[in-house]
Amino acid sequence: MKLLTKISAMTFALASISSAQATNIEFTSKLSAGDTLVLFNNTDRKNHFKFLDKDTQKQLSKALTSANFKAEYGKSVELLAPVDSDYERIVLVGLGKENELTHAKIAKLGGNIHAQLKEQNASQIVLAFEHVSGQVNNSELAAQFAHGASLRDHSFDVYKKQQDKTTLSYRIDVADSKASKQLYQQLANVQQGVFLARDLTSETGSEMTPVDFALAAKSLEQYGVKVTILEPKQLKELGMGALEGVGRGSDEGARLVVAHYQGNDDTPIALVGKGITFDSGGYSIKTGDSIARMKSDMAGAAAVLGTVKAMALNKANLNVVAVMGMAANMVSETAIAPGDVLRTAEGLSVEVLNTDAEGRLVLSDAMWYARTYFKPEIMVDVATLTGSKIRAVGNRYSAIFSEDEQLIQELTLAGKQVNEPVWRLPLGYKDMLKSDIADIANVGSSGPGATTAASFLQHFAGDTRWVHLDIAGNALASKPSGEIPTGGTGYGVRLLSEWLLSNN
Structure with a gap:
């Protein structure tokens, strides 16, 4: 393996740590001086700015009247501060109706306001947050706002000559600074997992091979995570012909990466990730512009690895294992060809x-391994699996498949809480997977593609409580919005972290 490849993986493992400090967050019990003062107001509450001096209050009142500002959610007004003020500018931000202000909305707002302030070259920002209230208490809202700002600040610019070195510092005046700090610390640990997933997803396919990904996973050992890596010879010995077969077209071959955080002795929860580090489509080769985005076909594996990192940093009282099937789906004389038959470890x-329907193949053996060696209580697989999913629900939702109503409800609620919403699609059409020469085919003869893919995976869930998340279209963002920057999104880390910490 090239030395450059080794350096690349470790570089991004370290970058995901340092990027968490790009935005400085401090919770305080009083306002301080700075270049920018941010004020907040609801549509259904009177202004509470009596702490400002009279000249500033008059100037603010005049600006609000001129702008016809009604404090709708996400709207803002900016004005220059009076000459003798402690600030250079004042920004008033609308929160909408108080009883509609949620975790998700305040985090999204934090991301958008951060981007606005960064564009205005603000650096020392003071937030008058003490009187902000909503569906949850002030401390939770403050922590979530800071979380959104930090998430938006992350960027992947290692290949750019001019990298973004700016740092914004927030001093947030809150009702209870200690409580806000404690809540934010848990979110900051989740951020570290998100940043790792984003960096792995944004990296190029040539520099983030299955071996590179495995090395990045090894960096989690410093947090008490046990990492195991199986190579092609071991995969063959275990009968994992589907995973090994997909990796056969590349020089390095496939890997199975296992990252186990054991925070207690309970029956583990298994997170299984699809890790196609580059998807050419194989002999069913992809065409068009979409192939350039296929470096992100390992976003499911990145998400489950990032989630394990988040749990380890939070020292969560959980037993969580991520099992990731890693391969590059390439064209070569050793690659599998259409019409070939592979034998899975399940025996099918x-x-x-x-x-080009290779993701379900690597997942089939990864799911078998998770069930066989960890006997999990619950198994959730995450994959950029089908274009059909994008056609069904677009890229604002991921698609969720399961026959377990409780898990559907829990994960749907978790998604709403963190702006990673899921939409349920049906299982079924297994009869479309019939093959003349094998137990099943890897694509359906007809029927909805996202569903036939999910139903293929259902063959490998056994009796384990199981959920499939199809995150195709969610892994890369072409433009920033809310707490999501351009590039790898880390989609799934916050969803799974919220679910794990709230329900298990």
């Missing part, structure tokens, strides 16, 4: 009618 044979 699969006719490969389309080599």
